[in-house]
Amino acid sequence: MPTERREVQVRPGVEGDLDALTAIYNHYVRETAITFDTAVFTPEERRPWLLSHPEDGPYRLMVATEGDPEGDSQRVLGYVTSSPYRPKPAYATSVEVSVYVAPDAGRRGVGTLLYDALFKALAEEDVHRAYAGIAQPNEASGRLHARFGFRHVGTYREVGRKFGRYWDVAWYEKDL
Template sequence: MVTSIRLPKASDLFPLTQLYNHYILNTVITFDIEPYTVDQRRERWWRHYGTDGRHRMWVAEKDQQVVGYATSSKLRDKAAYDTSVETSIYLSPDAQGLGIGTQLYAKLLDSLADEDVHRAYAAITLPNPESIALHHKFGFHSVGRYGEVGRKFGQYWDVEWLEKSL
């Protein structure tokens, strides 16, 4: 298995959009309801993760196929939150359990070390023991739970918030 962790490029837009749409359509990992088009993702991602942007995106590639990505993004719109970020990670189902998530998160957190970031947060829809374990592995700890905060697939879901000092 050869996995590279690299910055995103334009040709990643289609596979990254497909990957995220898989989670929209089939899971409660994200609370997005409607799939995105490549054009919708292009506008957001390139504006948000461009080379002069403050937030980071890393892409995992295995055997020349995009198999996952990890990001940091704005936690909230108010300026006082600017030194806090929300982190996210998405892996294709066949890339799970291979250590790729660990590689991606290590790269993401290392890249934030040079930024003016004080805290990283993760919001995890429950149940999701794999994601909780990955975050604990990197020193995140629970800071609370929002009960039945999101409704998807006709059911309400809890979200656990985890925090890490950077």
Template sequence: MSVAVRHAERRDLEAITALYNHFVETTAVTFDVGAFTAAEREPWFAQFAKAGPHQLFVAEMDGAFAGYAGSMAFKPKKAYSTSVETTVYVPPEIGGRGVGRALYERLFSALAGEDVHRAYAGIALPNDASIRFHQRFGFKEIGTYREVGRKFGRYHDVTWFEKGLP
């Protein structure tokens, strides 16, 4: 199967939202606790552009939606403008087939020409697969917020990782 990665378009929002909702409703990898409609995700989607540090890419396998990755503002204050937070979501049934890798390769290739100094990723624990994935991309662990989020009746830690960008 071939993986193609391209900039996300408005027509992708339904599929992006459905995939994200799967993780919202069944896992603690995100601390959102309720599903969204595509309309509710419009403001989130609006932050992305085809140029600049805030980008969103989708992957397709044999023409079908297969995941997304993006870079968003790390924090809203101006001094943080050269830092981004990254995210990647791939349907569990196709994990391990190179989709996440293709998405991050495209994302970091796009960020290479931008005024971005650091990328950050927060990983809710436990999530060994995501930790290994981010480490393969050069992310280094920088610290853990203990019991920072409560979902599904229990507290979860979040370990933060950073990656220097050229």
């Protein structure tokens, strides 16, 4: 029997999403160099991260879900965040953005939907630039960021070590 394709919804992340968000992130910690974290997290360890992204303001967490928005059958497909770029006050109008999609939800446009929602939300905030660091190689992420007007501004060579090798990180910026 064919499965019914459900519409993907994007909404602010809530505490009830924490287990699913942690599972998605831990996949990338364990299996890829996309994040330079090297140890998986428990949901409780990720709670401060979630709480640092309120529903409004420049530091957002938005999730893509499918399923019944009124019921308990929502599945988290991915998430996007805007976070402080650096802790010093003069950086307050710059954000660093990240997007993570569940490993079985790729190539469905989830990342595009998430970035679209995030940048619409940030248009109402006092934010001037968005930055994204992309561990190399990652052509799909490069294409996603280019689609949203990011431009490559430089590459940190062999800046991180994971899985016994060094990785480059290409940095991109976008005017907001």
